[in-house]
Amino acid sequence: MIELLDEVQLEEIRDDFPVLQQKVHGKPLVYFDNAATSQKPRIVIDAMNDYYQRYNANVHRGIHALAERATREYELAREKIARFINAPSQESVIFTRGTTEAINLVAYSWAQTNLKNGDEILLTFMEHHSNTVPWYQVCERTGAVIKRIELNPDGTLRLDDLDKLITERTKLVAVTQQSNVLGTINPVRLIADAAHKKGAVVLVDGAQSVPHMPVDVQALGCDFFVFSGHKMCGPTASGILYGRRAILEAMPPFMGGGEMIKEVWFDHVKYNDLPYKFEAGTPNIAEAIGLGVAVDYLTRIGMEKIRQHEKEITQYALDCLKDFPEITVYGPYDVEKRGGLVTFTLGDVHPHDIATFADQDGIAIRAGHHCAMPLHKKLGLAATARASFYLYNTRDEVDTFIAMLHKAKKFFGACPTGRAMGY
Numbered sequence: 001m002i003e004l005l006d007e008v009q010l011e012e013i014r015d016d017f018p019v020l021q022q023k024v025h026g027k028p029l030v031y032f033d034n035a036a037t038s039q040k041p042r043i044v045i046d047a048m049n050d051y052y053q054r055y056n057a058n059v060h061r062g063i064h065a066l067a068e069r070a071t072r073e074y075e076l077a078r079e080k081i082a083r084f085i086n087a088p089s090q091e092s093v094i095f096t097r098g099t100t101e102a103i104n105l106v107a108y109s110w111a112q113t114n115l116k117n118g119d120e121i122l123l124t125f126m127e128h129h130s131n132t133v134p135w136y137q138v139c140e141r142t143g144a145v146i147k148r149i150e151l152n153p154d155g156t157l158r159l160d161d162l163d164k165l166i167t168e169r170t171k172l173v174a175v176t177q178q179s180n181v182l183g184t185i186n187p188v189r190l191i192a193d194a195a196h197k198k199g200a201v202v203l204v205d206g207a208q209s210v211p212h213m214p215v216d217v218q219a220l221g222c223d224f225f226v227f228s229g230h231k232m233c234g235p236t237a238s239g240i241l242y243g244r245r246a247i248l249e250a251m252p253p254f255m256g257g258g259e260m261i262k263e264v265w266f267d268h269v270k271y272n273d274l275p276y277k278f279e280a281g282t283p284n285i286a287e288a289i290g291l292g293v294a295v296d297y298l299t300r301i302g303m304e305k306i307r308q309h310e311k312e313i314t315q316y317a318l319d320c321l322k323d324f325p326e327i328t329v330y331g332p333y334d335v336e337k338r339g340g341l342v343t344f345t346l347g348d349v350h351p352h353d354i355a356t357f358a359d360q361d362g363i364a365i366r367a368g369h370h371c372a373m374p375l376h377k378k379l380g381l382a383a384t385a386r387a388s389f390y391l392y393n394t395r396d397e398v399d400t401f402i403a404m405l406h407k408a409k410k411f412f413g414a415c416p417t418g419r420a421m422g423y
């Protein structure tokens, strides 16, 4: 049995986050915009300050004490992150500025080298623009084409015809592990196995999964796995590309410059070994170190415990939202199949109006297309509102959010939609 976070632990966790201690518009902040970016615990902020105040130096270059310490801490962060996602080696863990950069790296380096006219890239209808636009660009340059896995009415993937969708021409399957809009958690292993049977490479977007659940890249069976540090208590401009070693070895570098070289001659260059071949220039040192500390923090609390806590909060929110005939919730109702976020519409009230109304009560939610326009077009919507939870959120905060929705529905005169769940 997995333990839940008890009230004392939750209070202690909340105390770790300086941002959460404030009032917004005179009300205690309720931060429900964690899918956009999470808040940072004091130890992460302190670790980054410590780097700048005590051992600021470049990595892998100097032989003085500060440079050696900076290099040690930077590489220690890589080691911790590799362990966190169960990567088979540190060399297969590459620091990037985040998910977007990691996907672009794969698109430019692997896809442009390996794809040709008529090849297929299989996506889903729930991908973030970061896992969409780089593939459009690859298609423009190579003549490859995009296909998509359809959705079931409950927001899960339609996988019954997966074997037909993945053909001999499919070279890449790129899928999110958890949707940032529907919350759907996808059966990545099953998709990876089907893709590998046809010889396709699999990229998994873990931007919304790694912060919220235990992730084991080897158990998922993927070839590439990408995520962002800022959504998991880490700094902005930190992120990871994990890749299978043999594939990374065969890929050309993404960018050229310092660090990614072994030798530079008058007319040619010998590239560095992994992972440095893909880390051109001075990296985001403080950010990498901060991400390592964020991983320590999450590990100490326990990813399984965090997942359970979010399941509990999400179930509570979904149950409360059932009382609103005006509200449609998107994505699966079953918390086993979804992560800790709830995307909804309130009658025909514009989601931006709901978010502005919520802000007056100190509640931070997101409204818009959430960088998933193809999904919103599929749903026939221009925008939705999204409340997304994390380890520091509480049932009391959900109550504050629900009370705000009761006020909003009266204020805007929202009418029932006749669609309580799903789409």
Ligand SMILES: Cc1ncc(COP(=O)(O)O)c(C=O)c1O
Pocket: 035, 036, 097, 098, 099, 100, 101, 128, 130, 131, 176, 178, 179, 180, 205, 207, 208, 228, 230, 371
């Ligand atoms: C599923 C998903 N993929 C990719 C991204 C892009 O992440 P970043 O902006 O950190 O590169 C996000 C960010 O919201 C996301 O939710």
